[in-house]
Structures are given as structure tokens and as C-alpha cells.
Amino acid sequence: MDPITTITGKVVALPAENVDTDQIIPAKYLSTTTKDGLGEGLFSTWRYNADGTPNPEFILNKPESQGATVLVAGKNFGSGSSREHAPWALQAYGFQAVISPSFADIFKSNALKIGLLPIIVDVESYDQLVSICEEEPETKVVIDLASQTVTLPGGQRVGFPLDGFSKHCLLNGVDQLGFIMQQDEAIAAFEATNPVALNTQG
Amino acid sequence: MTTPKTLFEKVWDAHQVCPETPDTPAVLYIDLHLIHEVTSPQAFTEIRARGLQVRRPDRTIATMDHSTPTTPRNAQGIIPVTDPQAIKQLDQLRTNCAEFGIPLFELGSAKQGIVHVVGPEQGLTQPGMTIVCGDSHTSTHGAFGALAFGIGTSEVGHVLASQCLLQRKAQTCAVRVDGRLGPGVTAKDVILALIAKYGVGGGTGYVFEYMGEAIRALSMEERMTICNMSIEGGARAGMIAPDETTFEYLAGRPFAPQGADFDAAVARWRSLPSDEGAAFDHEMHLAAADLVPMITYGTNPGMGIPITGTVPTLDAMGDPSARMALDKALAYMNLEPGKPLLGHAIDLVFIGSCTNGRISDLRQAAGLIKGRTVAEGVRMMVVPGSQQVKAQAEAEGLDMIFKAAGAEWREAGCSACLAMNEDKVPAGKYAISSSNRNFVGRQGPGSRTLLASPLTAAAAAVTGVVTDPRTLM
Numbered sequence: 178m179d180p181i182t183t184i185t186g187k188v189v190a191l192p193a194e195n196v197d198t199d200q201i202i203p204a205k206y207l208s209t210t211t212k213d214g215l216g217e218g219l220f221s222t223w224r225y226n227a228d229g230t231p232n233p234e235f236i237l238n239k240p241e242s243q244g245a246t247v248l249v250a251g252k253n254f255g256s257g258s259s260r261e262h263a264p265w266a267l268q269a270y271g272f273q274a275v276i277s278p279s280f281a282d283i284f285k286s287n288a289l290k291i292g293l294l295p296i297i298v299d300v301e302s303y304d305q306l307v308s309i310c311e312e313e314p315e316t317k318v319v320i321d322l323a324s325q326t327v328t329l330p331g332g333q334r335v336g337f338p339l340d341g342f343s344k345h346c347l348l349n350g351v352d353q354l355g356f357i358m359q360q361d362e363a364i365a366a367f368e369a370t371n372p373v374a375l376n377t378q379g
Numbered sequence: 380m381t382t383p384k385t386l387f388e389k390v391w392d393a394h395q396v397c398p399e400t401p402d403t404p405a406v407l408y409i410d411l412h413l414i415h416e417v418t419s420p421q422a423f424t425e426i427r428a429r430g431l432q433v434r435r436p437d438r439t440i441a442t443m444d445h446s447t448p449t450t451p452r453n454a455q456g457i458i459p460v461t462d463p464q465a466i467k468q469l470d471q472l473r474t475n476c477a478e479f480g481i482p483l484f485e486l487g488s489a490k491q492g493i494v495h496v497v498g499p500e501q502g503l504t505q506p507g508m509t510i511v512c513g514d515s516h517t518s519t520h521g522a523f524g525a526l527a528f529g530i531g532t533s534e535v536g537h538v539l540a541s542q543c544l545l546q547r548k549a550q551t552c553a554v555r556v557d558g559r560l561g562p563g564v565t566a567k568d569v570i571l572a573l574i575a576k577y578g579v580g581g582g583t584g585y586v587f588e589y590m591g592e593a594i595r596a597l598s599m600e601e602r603m604t605i606c607n608m609s610i611e612g613g614a615r616a617g618m619i620a621p622d623e624t625t626f627e628y629l630a631g632r633p634f635a636p637q638g639a640d641f642d643a644a645v646a647r648w649r650s651l652p653s654d655e656g657a658a659f660d661h662e663m664h665l666a667a668a669d670l671v672p673m674i675t676y677g678t679n680p681g682m683g684i685p686i687t688g689t690v691p692t693l694d695a696m697g698d699p700s701a702r703m704a705l706d707k708a709l710a711y712m713n714l715e716p717g718k719p720l721l722g723h724a725i726d727l728v729f730i731g732s733c734t735n736g737r738i739s740d741l742r743q744a745a746g747l748i749k750g751r752t753v754a755e756g757v758r759m760m761v762v763p764g765s766q767q768v769k770a771q772a773e774a775e776g777l778d779m780i781f782k783a784a785g786a787e788w789r790e791a792g793c794s795a796c797l798a799m800n801e802d803k804v805p806a807g808k809y810a811i812s813s814s815n816r817n818f819v820g821r822q823g824p825g826s827r828t829l830l831a832s833p834l835t836a837a838a839a840a841v842t843g844v845v846t847d848p849r850t851l852m
Contacts, residue, residue, distance in 0.1 A: 194704050195579050195679050199818040204797045208446055208464035210420035210471045222820045227806075251700060253580035256613065256679070257816060258797075259515040260418065261531035282549075282583055282615045283515060287531035340547060342403050353533070354425070357541045360397060360406050364434075364543055367396040373410050374636050374644070377440040377482050377503065 178292050180350035184273045184320040186246030190310035191220075191236055196250055197257035198284065202266040215262055216269030237270075241314035248275045249306045254295075255284025264288040274320055276327065278303045289343045290353060296320060296327060302335040322348055383654035385551050386620050387586045390526040390651070394509045396543055404545040410508040411438055412538045413494045414481070416472040417445040417799070418513030422536035423475040431540040433479040438542060440503060441476050442484040443469055444493045446799045449762050449789035458487045458790050465800065479539075492765020492791040495519040495733035499603060500767055502632025506621035506648040511538055516733045516815065517616075518609040522602035523629075524621035524651050526586070529610065549615065550660035552585035556593040558667035563849035565743070566601035567735060567813070567832035569593065569665065570608040571673035575683035577663055582614030585661060588653065589619050593667035599628040600739040607734045608815050611680040620652035672848055674720055675817050675830040677708035682817070684720070686835065686847050692716040711819055712827050713807075720845045725829070726808035728759040728786075728840040729822070732796040735813035735833045736764030738771050744813075744837040745777040747851060748784045754843030759786035760802065762794040786840065798823045811839045 206218035223235045231238045237245075248267065254277040255263060264287050267275065274294035285295045298306070309316050309329065319328040322344060326334045346353060384392070391407070399405035412435075419441075426433070433439060446465040453459050460466050469486065476483040484491040490501060495516050498504040504520045510527035511517060513535045520527035530544065537544055556569060574581075587609050594602070602619050609617030626645050629635045636644045675683040676690045682705075684690065690709065693716055696702040709716060714723075730736070730744050741763065753759045761781045763769035769791055772778055778788045795802040796814035798821065804810040806825025813836050817828035829845065838848035 192700070193707070194700055195681075197679065197816075197818045199797075199816065199821050203820055203824075204799045207417050207799060208462070208468055210468055211424070212421055222824065227824075253583065253613065256579055257515065257610075257818060259513060259517075259529035259531055261421075261513075261533060264531075279580060279583060281580070281613065283529055283531065283610075287533065290531060290533040340404070341401060342545070345402070353545060354429070354537055354540060357406065357537050357543055357545060358431070360541065360543065363396050363406065364408070364541060367408055368542075371393070371408070373438070373508075374640060375411060375503065375505065375508075375634060376437045377411075377634070378437050378480075379482070 178350050178352055181292055181294070181347045182322055184246065184294065185317055186273060187244055187315065187317050188247045188249055188306060188310050189236060189242045189245035190249040190307045192251050192307045194251035195253045195256050198255055198260050198263040199257055201255065201263040202260065207260060207262055212265050215266040219266040219270045246271055246273045247318055247320070248272050249303070249310060250275055250277045252278040254280050256281040259283045261287045264291055264293045268293045276303070276306060292347060294320060296337045298327065298335050298337055305329070383657040385653040385657045385659060386524055386588055386618050386651055387526060387551050390507055390509065391548060393507065399548060404547045407509060407544050407546045409438070409511050409538050409542055409544060411503055411510045413498055413510065413512035413517070414439065414441045414535065415444050415494050415514065416468045418532050419475065419535055420468065420471045422532045422539055425536045426540050433481060433539045434542045436480040439481045439539070441472060441481050442491055442494050442497050443472065443486045445793045445797065447486050447792040448800050449792045449794045449802055451790065452487065460486070462800070487766070487790070489766050492767065493733045493736060493793055495607065496736060496764035496768065499523065499599070500632070500765060502629055502635030505629065505635065506625060507651050511544065515610045516607050518614070519603050519607040519733055521606040521609065521616050521618040522599060523625055524618060524648065526616055526618065528616040549586045550584050552582060552587050552614065552661040552663060553659040554587045554589045554663045555591040556589065556665045556667050557591045558593055559596065560593055560667045560670060563834060563852055564670050564672060565832040565834055566597055566604040568670055568673045569667070570605045571675065571680065571683045571830065572670050573663065573665055574608065574612045574681045575673065576665065577612060579611060579679050579681040580613045582609065582612040585614050587614045587617040589617060594619060595622065598739060599624060600737045603737070604734055608680065611815055621648045672832060672835045674835060674845065676712060676714055676720055677705065678711055678817055678819050680815065680817060680830060682708060683830070686721060686845070689719050690714055690716050720829070721847065723845045724809065724843060725811045725839050725845060726757060727804050727810040728757060728836050729762070729795045729810055729812040729814060730760070730833050730836055731762030731764065731794050732814035733764065734815040736762060736768065738768050740813065740833040741768065741772045741777050744833040745780040747834060747837040747848060748786070748841060749780050751784060751841040753785035753840050757840060757843050759840045760789060760795060761786050762789045763791045765791045795822050797821060804828070811836045811845065
């Protein structure tokens with residue numbers, strides 16, 4: 178994973194609460210064995226009409242939303258299924274961060290693993306961002322990982338929480354699978370002292 | 380004196396390979412890793428690309444469930460798979476399991492079924508274990524006093540390669556259900572009522588521990604229904620302390636300890652329940668005696684009402700965003716605020732899923748259907764949660780009851796719960812479903828889902844409209 182320090186990107190708002198992972202990427206796109214092509218399925222129920230043509234009313238299809246890299250969404254974003262296809266689809270579409278008052282636990286964990294930043298802000302800042310997106314659609318924000326702040330166009334800085342380990346991994350491009358493999362000795366020691374009777378081989 | 384611990388803390392503490400520090404999460408050991416065809420292929424690709432092995436194929440097991448058809452077997456006794464994407468995904472799972480030595484419950488074989496149905500019924504799921512799967516309903520296994528939760532595909536790769544996960548310790552929430560449930564009120568109604576009360580995000584950051592008289596009185600299958608939908612309340616895991624009901628369920632199951640080993644295991648499991656005075660970070664409450672059958676009217680599982688109630692009005696919503704959400708949900712569902720759901724016509728009935736596709740669920744539905752027929756114009760699909768559930772139901776003649784009533788008796792799998800196969804609810808049609816999610820398009824594009832218990836779903840099947848099952852019992 179490439180290190181991430183700052184993201185400067187155009188924001189687009191999807192001010193709905195509890196956007197579930199079935200909306201982010203419907204199940205019909207899960208019958209893949211790769212990560213390819215998931216960007217096309219992002220929000221497909223909303224993005225496309227029944228005949229497959231783009232729905233011009235949907236925010237991502239509007240001209241002013243093109244090139245947006247930061248999604249602003251309502252609370253409990255990513256609820257429901259554990260499908261990592263949801264953050265994969267957001268990333269494949271071009272999003273680098275999602276800003277919301279809260280995220281579902283599994284979505285947040287999945288997003289952090291692949292470098293899609295789940296940015297939690299207070300409700301006032303969220304409301305402000307939604308208004309900005311509506312009133313000045315070309316607005317860009319700056320997300321700075323080291324200082325854990327989002328800078329709005331007026332210079333106002335909003336802090337966000339982030340687990341120290343995730344931050345370290347994102348800033349330095351640390352691969353978590355690589356990190357966990359380095360714990361081999363400790364894992365072997367644990368296995369030696371904690372035998373489990375279970376054997377799935379029968 | 381040692382500090383009293385919760386069930387969660389005991390399981391957590393016993394699985395820390397490395398404890399968490401301010402800078403690093405805990406390295407948590409995983410006792411059992413369940414995999415299926417949909418969320419594992421990319422994880423195998425990743426470990427293969429890195430030249431890694433599956434560390435513990437003896438703690439890993441696979442089944443086929445999500446994308447499999449549930450259509451009847453052909454003359455050769457084979458379940459025909461026709462969707463090219465599904466064929467590819469299933470083949471990929473076969474290849475991955477063969478290459479890394481992982482046992483696989485092959486489609487149509489005696490042990491195949493929904494991952495959260497087969498784990499418990501095979502005795503793989505045991506108290507005090509850590510269990511993960513690339514599926515959010517892994518919370519089901521918490522019914523045994525295991526710490527079980529859904530993970531993403533990156534984490535599936537972590538567990539395949541290391542048998543561990545990097546985890547921050549969750550907070551704990553005691554969910555107390557006092558009193559006794561009335562007749563016709565089921566475990567599904569308990570969990571739907573809890574989510575209706577506390578919302579779909581109410582459990583975020585917590586591991587639930589369900590307790591109280593009503594919980595203790597439940598069978599293992601009913602406990603699984605409750606733990607299964609913990610994720611619908613936002614909690615990644617839900618747990619219930621093991622007791623005699625748990626041990627009795629596990630005794631003699633194929634993968635459970637046998638003989639003296641079983642007795643020794645039970646002795647160990649008896650130390651798992653939360654200690655007297657153990658502190659929880661948060662609490663939730665329900666009074667069982669107040670509960671009636673529940674049904675959802677909207678597009679998330681928290682949008683539920685007592686079946687005797689009315690769809691909320693926009694004015695009843697506290698804040699503007701909740702009002703907007705309700706407005707959108709009712710437009711999608713084509714339901715009117717302030718009106719009852721009782722008497723509303725339905726088109727399709729789905730009995731099945733990891734929530735309510737077990738033998739006791741089928742018995743309940745069959746008990747209500749027996750001697751009655753599915754209403755004209757209504758399609759009823761009965762999909763057993765596993766091949767074993769199917770065989771048991773057939774041994775008891777439940778299949779004959781369903782078929783005589785005009786319902787479809789199908790092969791095991793996830794089916795119309797997420798409609799990855801051809802089992803879909805047509806656009807604009809109303810399904811009353813014993814599954815877990817009523818999201819927009821979940822059961823097929825444009826599908827309108829009313830979540831309810833198998834009993835309530837069966838009642839609607841025979842009347843053709845939303846019906847209080849207690850009036851037919």
C-alpha cells in the first residue's frame with residue numbers, strides 16, 4: 178500500500194443515513210473472483226435507471242460532481258454486510274476518503290485496510306460540509322493525516338479520531354498482512370501453550 | 380481478589396497472542412475460520428501472490444452457500460449450477476481448498492449449507508472460541524458463548540496466513556431481556572424489537588451480551604437467531620453465556636469433543652459466564668412480556684413495529700434526517716404513514732436464511748401451515764438452512780406439509796436473503812421474509828421486504844395478507 182499523507186480533493190455529498198453496503202455495491206456484483214470492475218457497480222441502484230442508462234438525478238452523475246474524491250455521507254455509513262467489495266468499489270470509482278458522523282464497525286475496519294480513509298467528524302461539521310457541497314459544488318477540502326484534520330475552504334480545521342496503529346500504517350504504507358506475519362514467533366508460542374481440540378480435518 | 384470479568388473479556392483475554400498497547404492493536408488468535416465462495420477468492424489470490432501458506436487448515440473449513448442455486452436436483456441427484464459467474468466462483472473455492480488442504484462441504488453434499496447453520500450443527504462452533512468468517516452474520520455463533528464476528532476479505536487473508544487478526548478491544552453492552560415471551564412471540568421478534576428500540580447504529584463499537592430470564596429460556600436455535608442479527612443493531616458480535624442448554628445441544632455433534640473430552644470441555648466452559656459484578660460499558664433493556672410479533676415496514680431492520688401497530692408518521696420522527704429517511708423508505712415500500720400493516724397484501728413468502736432457516740423454524744412454519752393452503756397468487760419458498768436441516772425436515776414429513784399447502788421445497792443455501800442466485804423477489808412485489816435485511820433491492824432490484832418471524836411469514840402465506848400469527852394458532 179502506498180503511504181498517504183494528505184488528500185486534497187473535491188467533495189460530494191450523499192446526505193443519507195445508514196447507507197448500507199448493499200447500496201454501496203449490490204450483491205449481483207459480488208459474484209466476481211477479483212477486485213476488477215467494482216467501480217462500475219458503485220451505488221448502482223441509485224446511479225443507473227432500470228434500462229442501465231445513468232440516472233441524471235443522482236448526485237454522482239451531475240456534471241459538478243465529476244472528479245470528486247471525497248464523499249460526505251450521513252451517519253452509520255457502511256452498515257450491513259461485511260463485504261470488502263464496498264470500500265473496493267468506492268476506491269475504484271475514485272474516492273480516497275469518506276467523511277461521516279459515524280461508520281459501521283466492519284466497514285471502517287475494511288476501509289482502513291485498503292487506504293480508503295473513514296473520517297469521523299462531529300454533526301455540526303458534517304452539516305456544514307453538506308451545505309458547502311450543495312452551495313459551492315466545486316469545493317475542495319484538505320485531509321491531513323499527520324495532524325488528523327480536515328481543512329475546509331474557509332481555513333477552518335476540523336479534527337478527526339484515528340487509531341494510532343492505523344495512522345502509522347497509512348502514513349508509512351505499512352502492510353498489515355506483512356506486520357502480522359512478523360508475529361510468527363509469538364503466534365507459534367501461543368499455539369504451543371493453548372492447544373485447541375478442534376480439528377476440521379475430521 | 381481478581382476483578383470480575385465479562386464473558387467477552389474472558390474469551391478475549393484467552394486469545395491474546397500479543398496484548399494491545401496504545402500504539403498497536405492486539406494480535407488475537409482465531410480458533411475457527413469459516414469460509415465460503417464469495418468473500419474468499421481475493422484473499423487466496425493475495426496469499427498465493429506472496430507465496431504464503433494457510434497456517435492452520437485444521438482450523439479452517441469451507442462451505443458453498445451464497446451464490447448456489449436452490450433449485451431441485453436433476454435426475455442424477457445433482458444441483459445444476461447454470462450461472463457462469465457462480466460456476467467460476469465455486470470452482471475457485473474448490474481449487475483453493477484443494478491447494479491449501481482445507482476441508483470443503485461441497486454443494487449438495489450431506490453437510491453443505493449456510494455457513495452459520497453448518498458450523499453449529501456440526502459442533503464446530505463451541506463455547507469460548509474465537510470464530511471469524513467473511514460474513515457479517517458470523518455473530519450467530521456467539522449464541523454458544525464464542526466471540527464470533529464478520530471480517531472483510533483482507534482480514535480473511537490475514538487469518539488464512541497467520542490464524543490471527545489485529546484487533547482493538549470492543550466495548551461491552553449488556554442486553555437484558557427480562558420476563559417471559561408470550562405465545563406466538565419468537566426470538567426473531569425479540570431481536571427486531573431491540574433494533575427498533577435502539578436503532579441500526581445503536582450497537583456500534585460494542586459486543587452485545589444477551590442475558591435475562593427470556594434469553595435463558597430460549598433454545599440454542601432461538602439464541603442463534605438473536606445473536607445472528609446483532610450486526611443489524613450495529614454490534615459486530617453478540618454473545619450468550621453457555622449453560623446446560625448449550626452443552627446438551629453440543630453433546631454428540633461430529634466435531635464436538637467426545638466422551639471424557641466432552642466432560643472436560645464442559646467443565647472448562649462452565650467458567651465462561653460473566654462474573655457476578657462484572658462491569659459493562661453500556662446497557663440495553665427489553666421486557667419480554669410487553670413484546671408481540673414484530674414486522675418491518677421500511678428499508679433497514681430498525682424500521683420495525685409491533686404487528687398490531689401502525690407505520691410511523693413523519694411527525695413522529697425526531698430530527699429532519701430521520702424524517703427524510705422515513706419518507707424515502709415509505710416511498711420505496713409504497714406504504715402510507717399512520718396506517719396499519721395488518722391486512723396488507725403480500726406476493727411472496729420466504730422461509731429460510733442463517734437467521735431463521737433451522738429445523739425449529741421450519742417446524743414452526745409447518746405447524747401453522749399444516750391443513751391450510753398457500754393463498755392464491757402468493758408464492759411461498761421454503762429453503763432449509765443446510766442439507767442436514769433439509770434431511771431432518773423430510774424425515775419429519777415437513778416437506779410434505781409445505782408441498783401439500785402449495786409451497787416450494789428447495790435445496791439449502793442463502794437464497795432469497797441476498798438474491799445472489801435466481802431466487803429473487805420481483806420489482807415492486809412484497810415479500811414477507813424470515814431473513815435479516817430489508818435493504819433497498821436486497822431481495823432483488825425493486826423488491827419490497829417485510830422482515831418477520833417464520834411464524835408470522837407462514838401466517839401471511841395462508842391468508843395472503845400481513846396477519847398476526849396468534850390469530851391462527
